[in-house]
Amino acid sequence: MRKLRRKTGKKVQFRHDPAPEELLQTLNEVPLFSELEAVLEKIQEIFGQAADLVTRRLKVNSGQLALVYLDGMVNKTSVEKVLNEILLIRPQAEDAGLRLGTDLVRWLERGLAVGNVKVEESFGGVVRGILNGETALLADGEGEALLLETEEFEKRAVSEPQVEALVRGPREGFVENIGTNLTMIRRRLRHPSLRVEKLVLGDLTNTKVAVLYLEGVALEAVVEEVRRRIRQIKIDGVLESNYLEELIEDSPFSIFPQIGTTERPDRAVASLLEGRVLILTDGTPFVLYVPMIFTSLIHSPEDYYHRWHLVLGIRLLRTLGFFITLFLPSVYIALTTFHQELIPTPLAISLAMQREQVPYPAAVEAFLMQLIFEILVEAGLRLPRPLGQAISIVGALVIGEAAVQAGLVSAAMVIVISTTAIAAFLFPSYELSLSVRLLRFPMMLLSSVLGLFGIFYGLMLLLTHLVQLRSFGLPFMTPMAPFFARDQHDELFRAPWWAMRKRPKIIGSSDPTRQTSSISRKHLELEAEVEERKKEK
Amino acid sequence: MKRWILLLFCLCFLAGCWDRREINELAFVSSAAIDKDGDRWHVTVELFEPGGMQGEKSNSAKGRQGWLVEAAGESIFSAIRNLAKVVPRRVYWSHCQGIILGEEAAKEGLAEFLDFCVRDQEVRSSVLLFVSHGKAKKLVIETVGSIDDTLGLQLAGLANIAKLASSNLVTTVRDFSVDLATDGVSPMLCGLKLVPTKTLPGSFSSKDGDVKAASGVKVQLEGQALFRQTKMVGWLPENQVRGILWILNPPTGAIINVKVPGTQQRVSLELVKVRSNLQLKANGGERRLVIGVEGEISLGGQASSRNLNLAASARSLQRQCEAVIRNEIQQAIETAMKLQVDPFGFGHFIHTKDPKYWHRVRTNWPEKLPPISYAIEMKLVSSGLKTGGPALERRLDK
Numbered sequence: 001m002r003k004l005r006r007k008t009g010k011k012v013q014f015r016h017d018p019a020p021e022e023l024l025q026t027l028n029e030v031p032l033f034s035e036l037e038a039v040l041e042k043i044q045e046i047f048g049q050a051a052d053l054v055t056r057r058l059k060v061n062s063g064q065l066a067l068v069y070l071d072g073m074v075n076k077t078s079v080e081k082v083l084n085e086i087l088l089i090r091p092q093a094e095d096a097g098l099r100l101g102t103d104l105v106r107w108l109e110r111g112l113a114v115g116n117v118k119v120e121e122s123f124g125g126v127v128r129g130i131l132n133g134e135t136a137l138l139a140d141g142e143g144e145a146l147l148l149e150t151e152e153f154e155k156r157a158v159s160e161p162q163v164e165a166l167v168r169g170p171r172e173g174f175v176e177n178i179g180t181n182l183t184m185i186r187r188r189l190r191h192p193s194l195r196v197e198k199l200v201l202g203d204l205t206n207t208k209v210a211v212l213y214l215e216g217v218a219l220e221a222v223v224e225e226v227r228r229r230i231r232q233i234k235i236d237g238v239l240e241s242n243y244l245e246e247l248i249e250d251s252p253f254s255i256f257p258q259i260g261t262t263e264r265p266d267r268a269v270a271s272l273l274e275g276r277v278l279i280l281t282d283g284t285p286f287v288l289y290v291p292m293i294f295t296s297l298i299h300s301p302e303d304y305y306h307r308w309h310l311v312l313g314i315r316l317l318r319t320l321g322f323f324i325t326l327f328l329p330s331v332y333i334a335l336t337t338f339h340q341e342l343i344p345t346p347l348a349i350s351l352a353m354q355r356e357q358v359p360y361p362a363a364v365e366a367f368l369m370q371l372i373f374e375i376l377v378e379a380g381l382r383l384p385r386p387l388g389q390a391i392s393i394v395g396a397l398v399i400g401e402a403a404v405q406a407g408l409v410s411a412a413m414v415i416v417i418s419t420t421a422i423a424a425f426l427f428p429s430y431e432l433s434l435s436v437r438l439l440r441f442p443m444m445l446l447s448s449v450l451g452l453f454g455i456f457y458g459l460m461l462l463l464t465h466l467v468q469l470r471s472f473g474l475p476f477m478t479p480m481a482p483f484f485a486r487d488q489h490d491e492l493f494r495a496p497w498w499a500m501r502k503r504p505k506i507i508g509s510s511d512p513t514r515q516t517s518s519i520s521r522k523h524l525e526l527e528a529e530v531e532e533r534k535k536e537k
Numbered sequence: 538m539k540r541w542i543l544l545l546f547c548l549c550f551l552a553g554c555w556d557r558r559e560i561n562e563l564a565f566v567s568s569a570a571i572d573k574d575g576d577r578w579h580v581t582v583e584l585f586e587p588g589g590m591q592g593e594k595s596n597s598a599k600g601r602q603g604w605l606v607e608a609a610g611e612s613i614f615s616a617i618r619n620l621a622k623v624v625p626r627r628v629y630w631s632h633c634q635g636i637i638l639g640e641e642a643a644k645e646g647l648a649e650f651l652d653f654c655v656r657d658q659e660v661r662s663s664v665l666l667f668v669s670h671g672k673a674k675k676l677v678i679e680t681v682g683s684i685d686d687t688l689g690l691q692l693a694g695l696a697n698i699a700k701l702a703s704s705n706l707v708t709t710v711r712d713f714s715v716d717l718a719t720d721g722v723s724p725m726l727c728g729l730k731l732v733p734t735k736t737l738p739g740s741f742s743s744k745d746g747d748v749k750a751a752s753g754v755k756v757q758l759e760g761q762a763l764f765r766q767t768k769m770v771g772w773l774p775e776n777q778v779r780g781i782l783w784i785l786n787p788p789t790g791a792i793i794n795v796k797v798p799g800t801q802q803r804v805s806l807e808l809v810k811v812r813s814n815l816q817l818k819a820n821g822g823e824r825r826l827v828i829g830v831e832g833e834i835s836l837g838g839q840a841s842s843r844n845l846n847l848a849a850s851a852r853s854l855q856r857q858c859e860a861v862i863r864n865e866i867q868q869a870i871e872t873a874m875k876l877q878v879d880p881f882g883f884g885h886f887i888h889t890k891d892p893k894y895w896h897r898v899r900t901n902w903p904e905k906l907p908p909i910s911y912a913i914e915m916k917l918v919s920s921g922l923k924t925g926g927p928a929l930e931r932r933l934d935k
Contacts (some may be wrong), residue, residue: 197842253538336560341631341659345690348565348632353587355561362559450548461545 021203021236028124036140043068043136046127053130058086061094064140068126071132081113082135082148086124112137116149131206155180161263161285163430166302174263174285178208181280181287184265185212189272193217201232201244205237208282209244217275217503217511222472226277226290227373241281241288252472255438257431258471260292267301275508277472290453291474291507294466295491298322300428303494312493321426325436328420329366330447330455332413336362338451344364350412359405363448365409369417370440372399377421541868561587564626565633567603567689570648570673571613572639578616581607581674582628583688601682603689607674613653630657635665635696636710639673643762643769651717654710662711665696667729668762676731678755680756688756695758699727703788704778705758707858719893721884721902723764723873724779728772730882732761756849763878771876773869783830783862784881787811793834795857797841804839806858808832809918815883817890817907824894824907826883830862831912835919851917859913863930870909879903 010389018026027046033039037149040055047053065086069079118134119124121144126136128483133151160178161173174181182196193215201209211230214221229248238244241261249258260276262268263285268278271289279288298318303311335343336351343351358365376395400418420440424433439462446454469476479487484505489495501515502508541878570581570665583603606623610616622629636654640645654660669676677688685691696707707727708716716724731754761773761781775779782788791808811832843850873880884902888895898905 337557338631339557340560341661343560345565345632345634348560349585349587352560352563352565352585355559356587358561361557386543446545448557457548461541 004369013143021454024124024128024203024206026124027127028122028207030123031121032123032126032138032143032145034143036066036138039138039145040066040068042123043126048124053390056083058083060086060090066138068130068138069131069135069150070130071409073131073153073415074135074150076147078114078150078152079135082137082150085113112146113146114148114150118147120147128206158184158369164262164264164267164301164428166300166305169218169302169305170264170266172265174268174287176283176285178210178280178282181265181285182210182212185268185272188265188269189214193219193271197227201230201233201235202238203234203236205239207238209238210278210280212272212278212280214272214275217273217508218277219275219507219510222291222474222507223277225472226279230279238281238283240284241279241286244279244281245288250472254465254469255435256294256466256469256476257297257429257435258292258469258476260296261431262326263287263336263485264301270301270304273514274503275510291471292476293471294476295480297429297432297489298427302428304497306317308496315492315494318426318428321360321423322432322436325420325423325426325433326440326443327455327459328423329370329414329440330443330458331452332416333363333366333444334447334455335449337448351410354410358410359407361448363444366417366444366448367441369399369403370410370420370444373417373421374437387388478506479504558627561904562626563629566628566630567633567674567687568635568637568677568692569633570639570669570677571642572638573642573645573672574609577609577611578607578613578642579607579674580613580616580620581605581677582620584600584624584628585632585687585689595653601680601688602686605678609642612911614652614657630659631661631844633660633664634687635667637667637669637673637676638726640671640762640769642673643668643726643764643934645768647713647764647767647769650709651714655714662714664852665692665707665709666713666726667692667707668726668774670728670730670759676729678758679731681752683755685891688786691756699758700788701790702758703782703791704775706778706782706786707758716862716882717767719882719885720899721886721888722882723878723880723903724767725764725773725880726762726769727758728760729756731755732757739803739833762875763876763879763880765876765878770878771872773872773880777865777869777872780865781880783811783866784813784815784828787830792837793858793861795854795861797839797843798853800841800843802839802841804841804854805837806834806854806917807837809835815886818885819894820890823839824887824891825832826887826907827912828866828909829912829914831914831916832868833916834858836917836921855915855917857917862913862915863911866911874903874906879906889891 001536040057044053044055050070052071054067054069054071058065058067067079067082067306118125118129120129120136126138126145126147129145129147130136133153134147135150136147137146155177156175158172158175158328160171172184174184186194191214195213195215197211199209199211200206209230211223211226220249226248230244233244233247235243235247241389244261245257245261246252251258260271262271268287268289272278276289276291279290281288300314303314306314336355340348355362372395376391376399379391380395383391400414404411404414424437427436443455443458448454452455467475467477467481475482478484479491486502487505489500489502490504494500498515502512503514505512508514565585567583567585569583570583572579583601583605586602586604606620608619608623610618610619617628638650642650654664655662680688683691685694699705699707705727706725708725713724713726733754760775761778762769763771763773779788779791782791783855787808789808789811791811793806793808794803795802795806796802797804811830813831814829816827816829818827870881879902883906884895884899887898887907
């Protein structure tokens with residue numbers, strides 16, 4: 001830049017004034033002019049004569065009115081209803097002798113068939129309203145505008161969640177529209193204590209964001225912390241909830257997600273009931289919940305919809321999957337290159353036999369296979385759907401069959417890598433499986449350099465990191481470290497619903513009891529009553 | 538945090554795969570034979586042959602799959618190191634199943650060998666030790682294959698299953714070292730012998746379907762080598778080994794053959810349950826050792842047509858059985874006394890029960906073995922799934 005300035009000899013103008021990020025802020029300071037034409041001209045200027053900006057000038061007996069809206073952002077029928085009101089019904093009333101004038105407050109009070117109407121006095125407010133799909137009703141000589149709620153645009157229908165698919169449970173998933181998402185939560189939690197705080201984030205995108213919590217259940221301190229962190233955000237655009245996630249999480253350098261995401265309204269409501277805070281972002285079906293703990297990552301909403309006995313097995317399997325996917329390749333490398341004495345003799349001979357034709361060390365072999373697998377997974381995600389199958393067949397043949405026969409990898413390595421690969425997808429949380437897949441590589445490096453010692457070194461490092469993580473102040477590894485005996489009812493196994501009477505210890509501490517003991521006692525009393533009746537008979 | 542990452546980084550690249558050895562760069566020892574010729578140690582190792590084992594397994598008369606290598610040296614360690622002159626891979630001992638010692642080497646003393654086994658980190662203390670009748674090398678070289686791929690695997694299998702025959706006690710380096718370190722026990726090792734099998738049926742050939750006579754010899758467990766300290770002093774013949782087992786490791790499942798009462802026909806009894814205990818009875822300055830064996834037997838098979846489940850014959854069978862056991866123990870003790878060893882560990886038992894008495898007799902042990910009495914009690918508990926004699930005979934009677 002300095003060079004450029006030296007050459008041209010004058011300061012190069014790079015910045016637009018005011019910068020787009022500050023434009024709305026600046027406009028907030030500018031009050032509406034009283035002259036209608038001037039206002040319309042100014043709005044046209046602000047939008048740069050945008051093609052989809054509609055300015056409808058109306059003349060009524062007593063003066064001049066104008067409707068301004070963005071085509072495609074509004075519901076045509078609502079706008080027509082307003083026009084009908086102004087152009088057909090009003091004149092009749094005025095003809096009958098009523099003097100309504102162009103006084104907007106009187107319009108507001110008696111005469112517009114629209115649900116929500118706001119009064120705005122600055123250009124900033126009007127422009128913002130128009131951008132949100134509201135219709136601005138302006139009158140000559142007023143200096144204020146009515147913003148009529150006419151917002152409507154094309155949106156995706158509610159459909160089954162793609163990432164968090166379940167066997168048993170609601171089939172409904174969040175959509176991109178924040179209003180629809182809010183409704184889905186409201187429908188499941190019909191209680192006035194549900195608090196909804198709306199705000200707008202992103203200086204250019206002006207994305208709607210809502211913070212939801214249950215008053216009296218959520219910790220006030222956490223809610224306040226969420227508000228504080230969100231308020232500090234200064235960013236040009238928020239296109240997905242991850243923008244927020246990265247801006248407000250506790251340890252931005254950690255590989256583990258410290259904020260939960262879900263696209264299931266049932267899971268969102270369950271988190272609310274436990275005392276967590278939800279953050280909804282317009283434009284994405286992924287809702288954030290805080291604070292989150294590690295175990296939430298291996299818990300699936302389905303765990304609560306199946307009978308409780310089965311959950312123990314499923315959760316144990318997932319925990320096992322975590323260790324398999326993180327350590328299996330590294331343990332294989334460590335055992336075959338450093339600790340051959342730990343392998344049972346027949347297996348050792350068979351491994352040696354399989355590796356006989358493989359030209360490079362087990363570590364290289366493992367890295368190669370892992371790399372090929374990751375390539376296949378990523379390619380499978382991006383490929384056009386009809387192609388996906390062809391590629392997976394090629395992948396299976398190339399990796400599973402040909403590579404072994406060509407002596408590039410050993411058959412045992414194929415088994416190790418494919419087991420690892422499949423185990424990574426046991427977790428209900430895609431974020432966790434991504435983190436673990438990534439962590440696998442340093443683990444493999446450590447084990448190929450230091451053997452089992454390296455693996456334990458890595459494990460210690462990992463555990464140290466995990467226990468010092470916080471999610472909005474809540475220790476990430478609760479209820480394991482710190483250990484809470486009470487919370488174990490929903491940890492590795494899940495207690496039946498009639499026995500889960502308490503909310504999680506820290507996060508649910510403002511209202512620790514989930515089921516009042518009287519309910520449970522009633523359950524027992526009922527049983528006793530049935531017994532008695534049987535005896536009477 | 539930054540320092541941690543730096544440390545990890547350094548660790549990865551400074552350590553640089555130290556001590557790394559790929560599994561296919563190793564030559565796994567399956568079994569080894571150790572002989573001493575004058576003052577030179579000879580080591581013959583049987584290595585697993587990974588490539589060879591890939592071949593068609595269905596092939597007829599599956600031979601041994603190992604690769605045999607021999608080396609010699611002044612010490613046992615140098616002999617093992619000299620293997621590197623022949624074997625193109627690192628000789629790896631952790632998966633060695635059994636080590637066979639030549640009779641001569643054992644008679645000269647195993648101190649050096651044992652110290653090497655215990656000191657070296659690769660040789661496991663659970664390696665099975667055997668003493669061969671004659672040269673150990675001959676045994677490893679000449680034996681033909683079994684259903685296991687290598688001699689080592691065959692020995693490991695035998696160690697597990699030989700208990701059924703109850704004529705051997707297979708011991709490991711650990712057992713040997715523990716016995717050696719214990720006051721009042723003489724170590725012993727299982728014997729191995731080459732048995733010529735001229736009319737041995739081999740396996741069926743898959744191609745022509747006829748039986749091939751495999752020529753050659755097979756190894757067989759035979760006798761027990763008795764040691765005084767680290768030097769072998771003699772053999773306990775096969776038919777006396779059970780005498781030691783009754784005390785050290787009562788052989789459940791052992792078969793005892795006795796006569797049907799009143800006839801010369803044989804009946805075999807199976808030990809279902811057996812337990813032994815030693816007692817030291819004091820009478821003034823005198824001591825008396827009581828060997829107690831109690832157990833339950835079941836009828837295994839008989840040649841007569843009598844119904845042996847009757848109380849009278851049961852009593853006779855029990856008494857005969859007790860006599861056999863007593864006789865076996867006595868014979869074993871006799872042989873041991875002759876060789877001046879105590880493989881039973883009587884000395885150790887007396888040491889724990891009566892240390893003062895032990896210190897009086899230990900210098901002359903095992904000559905000063907106190908008189909022994911027996912308390913053997915067997916009980917016939919089952920006649921198997923039937924009661925009478927062989928069905929065939931009954932049919933003939935009709």
